[in-house]
Amino acid sequence: MPLDLEVKKKSLSNRSLRVIFAALILSVLGHFVLFFGIPFLSPSLPSAISDELVIKTDLLLELPKKIKMARTPKKKPSMTSDLGNATVNEPNEQSGLFDQQEGQAFRLPESSILYYDAYVDGQKYQTGELQWTVEGNNYRLYVNIPYAFIGPFVFESRGSVDAYGLAPTIYWTQRGTNAPRFSRFDRDEKGGGRMFFSEKPDFNPDLLPGTQDRFSLMFQFASLLNGDGTIDEVGSIRALPVVDYNTLEMWQFTSYGETISDDVPSLGKTTLRHYALVQRENDPYKRQVDIWLAKDLEWLPGRIRSQEANGRVLELVFKQKNPIKPS
Numbered sequence: 001m002p003l004d005l006e007v008k009k010k011s012l013s014n015r016s017l018r019v020i021f022a023a024l025i026l027s028v029l030g031h032f033v034l035f036f037g038i039p040f041l042s043p044s045l046p047s048a049i050s051d052e053l054v055i056k057t058d059l060l061l062e063l064p065k066k067i068k069m070a071r072t073p074k075k076k077p078s079m080t081s082d083l084g085n086a087t088v089n090e091p092n093e094q095s096g097l098f099d100q101q102e103g104q105a106f107r108l109p110e111s112s113i114l115y116y117d118a119y120v121d122g123q124k125y126q127t128g129e130l131q132w133t134v135e136g137n138n139y140r141l142y143v144n145i146p147y148a149f150i151g152p153f154v155f156e157s158r159g160s161v162d163a164y165g166l167a168p169t170i171y172w173t174q175r176g177t178n179a180p181r182f183s184r185f186d187r188d189e190k191g192g193g194r195m196f197f198s199e200k201p202d203f204n205p206d207l208l209p210g211t212q213d214r215f216s217l218m219f220q221f222a223s224l225l226n227g228d229g230t231i232d233e234v235g236s237i238r239a240l241p242v243v244d245y246n247t248l249e250m251w252q253f254t255s256y257g258e259t260i261s262d263d264v265p266s267l268g269k270t271t272l273r274h275y276a277l278v279q280r281e282n283d284p285y286k287r288q289v290d291i292w293l294a295k296d297l298e299w300l301p302g303r304i305r306s307q308e309a310n311g312r313v314l315e316l317v318f319k320q321k322n323p324i325k326p327s
Contacts, residue, residue: 064210064240066103067165070227105227106165108134109219109298111324116304116316118145128153128316132219132300133324137161141215145316151176157216162191164210166220171213173245181245183213199246211241211248218291221253222299225273229295233257237278252278253291263292264302264318271295272302297321 114130128145143155153175159168172182180198187193191209212220217240224231232238234257242251256274263272277289287308294302297318304316 062239063208064164066101066163067106067161067224067227068101068103069161070105070107101163103163104224104231106223107226108139108161108223109226109300110134111326112300113322113324114297114300114318115320115322117319119313119315119317121313127319131324139166139219141219143215147176154180155215157213159185159216162187162209164191165223166212166216167191168211168213168216168243171216171243171245183243183245185211185243195243195248197246203246205248207248208241211243213243217242217251218293218301218304221273221275221291222293222301225293225299229258232273232275238275254278258295264294266317266319267294267296267302270302273299294318 109132111133114132116128116130118125118128126146128143131140131142133140133142138160139158141155141157143153145153147153153173155171155173157168157171159166159170161167167185167187169185169187170182171185172180174180182198184196185193185207186196187207193207194204195207195211197203220240221238232255234255236255237252238255239250239252242249253275256276258271258273260269260271262269264270271294273293273295275291275293277287279288287306289307290303290305291301292303293299300321301316302318306314308314
């Protein structure tokens with residue numbers, strides 16, 4: 001074979017490998033940018049936050065109150081999801097240390113596995129799974145949202161029930177193969193204590209009774225509504241301390257009250273409670289969080305929508321619920 005022909009073949013082979021490699025890199029980067037975004041380049045401009053959700057004056061906040069455990073109804077009719085699988089609520093008495101004290105009625109939802117369609121900026125991705133498990137006085141909340149190339153997004157909250165409701169002891173998150181980030185609640189017998197963050201080892205703020213993490217707060221709301229479905233009328237504000245992986249802030253949610261709508265398609269026309277996070281006017285980091293809790297799901301989330309400061313919108317929409325039988 002002539003030398004120049006052999007050199008040309010090698011050159012074409014090397015060029016093909018480079019093209020394939022470059023295409024693979026661009027594909028991975030494209031998926032990464034689509035989901036995470038770029039700090040200085042957002043896929044869309046953030047939507048303006050409604051003036052009614054911006055706090056311009058100081059509010060007189062009512063901190064979380066003590067709870068009183070309510071009894072579980074004997075049984076509720078089964079319902080069917082869009083996939084045709086029936087979900088059944090088995091009776092389960094909840095009692096213990098906090099069924100005698102005076103306070104807000106409170107009843108934990110039954111253990112179950114819920115599936116949600118995940119959307120990013122309106123584009124549907126894979127189905128996420130949420131496991132809610134109650135064993136005695138303890139709970140576990142585990143969320144897994146698969147994502148191609150990057151790996152799953154995982155969130156977990158573990159804890160128990162204290163005099164103020166859900167009391168997380170550990171909350172951690174992990175994106176793909178990145179190292180997990182965790183927040184530890186070092187609680188005392190009165191529900192207070194100190195916070196510890198893996199991201200900020202030297203930041204140890206005081207822990208207020210009733211403090212929740214970003215996921216447990218929705219189950220705290222659900223448990224309060226299960227106890228008393230008349231709370232949080234239209235326009236009322238519910239405030240509670242909330243922990244992320246490196247912050248502890250007071251969050252205020254405004255209630256839009258009880259409505260019948262089809263905002264959760266798999267449930268059809270159903271009764272929902274819509275809560276929206278209220279912003280502080282001087283807060284440089286604006287995120288919008290909307291939660292729709294569904295009565296047919298024991299007030300568990302039917303839909304969750306979060307708009308980050310860069311404009312990216314993450315959304316989970318309920319698809320199916322399966323019960324977890326007591327062990």
